[in-house]
Amino acid sequence: MAKIETPQPIRGAQSLLGEEADRFHEVVAAFDRVRRLYGFKRVEVPLIEPTQVFARTMGETTDVVSKEMYSFDDRSGDSITLRPEFTAGICRAYLSEGWQRFVPLKVATHGAAFRYERPQKGRYRQFHQLDAEIIGAAEPQADVELLALGSQLLAELGIGAVTLKLNTLGDAESRDSWRSQLVEHFAAHRGELSEDSQERLEKNPLRILDSKDPRDRKFVETAPVMTPSAEAEDFFGKVRQGLDAAGVAYELDPHLVRGLDYYRHTAFEFVTDQLGAQGTVIAGGRYDGLVEQLGGPHTPAVGWAAGIERLAMMIDAPAIELIDAAIVVEDDVAMDSAWAAATRLRKAGLSVEIVASGSPRKRFDRAVKKGAREIIVLGAADGEVTRRVKSNDVPRVEALLA
Ligand code: ATP
Ligand code: MG
Secondary structure, X not given: OOOOOOOOOOOOEOOOOOHHHHHHHHXXXXXXXXXXXXXXXXXXXXXXXXXXXXXXXXXXXXXXXXXXXXXXXXXXXXXXXXXXXXXXXXXXXXXXXXXXXXXXXEEEEEEEEEOOXXXXXXXXXEEEEEEEEEEOOOXXXXXXXXXXXXXXXXXXXXXXXXXXXXXXXXXXXXXXXXXXXXXXXXXXXXXXXXXXXXXXXXXXXXXXXHOOOHHHHHHHHOOOOXXXXXXXXXXXXXXXXXXXXXXOXXXXXXXXXXXXXXXXXXXXXXXXXXXXHHOEEXXXXXXXXXXXXXXXXXXXEEEEEEEHXXXXXXXXXXXXXXXXXXXXXXXXXXXXXXXXXXXXXHHOOOOEEEEOOOOHHHHHHHHHHOOXXXXXXXXXXXXXXXXXXXXXXXXXXXXXXO
């Protein structure tokens, strides 16, 4: 018979066990605690959406849409895309599920996202994001609240080496005039830009500022910065005032733009220098134009997404969870008693492991190694089940089994 080959994983799709999985869930658990403190409701949205949901909102010329989406035709011939991010899908649901009546809608979620990128440390094809959005809120307070949420999350995770970088992209008017200045600036160096940026020059010059290509960097450094309109300046001033009052530190970065088309006003990233080129751990901003792109009414909104894997790499290893009790079955006669005891203890909320396999003489040592707080040894004498309890902690088991 031909040898069966072991399937390999999809490149850039990770499987986690033990400490790595614990770190991942520590990040998710912290997010879930903190989002409640800020009154964000949990939402669930599909992993698959019609391709148009992302193509229309994220902009046909963004890297994500032009190169990174996992799109395929399903059996009915409809083009479907695995979500590359949450925002567009949440806004689709906001419109199609009638969530407009809950405005301002403060929602949080987490889960997998997919992008066809070159896999490397901190960059995967299946990765996972935390996501927080406030939809239907025009006030700068919404931006402040989201940034405070991000900042508290990082603090609770014990991640200290992070800087909040902040910029304003202005309103439509100031953004348009900045756009022409950028075209003029970059067009003067057209031939020296990367191929991608030469293309961006035609379609969306702002995005050149986001380029990681070293050929573009020196022209990015000398690029003109945006002069916000009086209105945009006022909005940004209120965001900054709120951050100061809430005790959230930030640095202004006039060249910070977001890679996606729909951003206006506030744009931000929480960045660390600990993860090399993959240093952005939380990124987001205000996307007042997105819901309209989906055919909805004008709806101001702001949100962010964080890479769970990147945060997980930065936290201390979570403490190993001890089990409350191990039941060592020294004699098979005691097996039924072990099940009865385990059921009773687990129903009382204690974590229990039964050790009933392998050499009987080694079972007790294995229970010790598991770090059980209490060890119940079930043996047999004259056909009767015997019980000894060895306690390392408050003896809870005796009372429960009595
Ligand atoms: P980058 O500049 O690192 O490519 P991005 O601008 O594409 O990030 P966003 O679309 O803003 O990222 O996504 C928000 C966050 O999701 C990022 O800051 C990062 O933490 C995480 N993220 C994005 N792409 C990946 C990926 N391929 N693997 C792991 N995490 C990712
Ligand atoms: Mg990217």
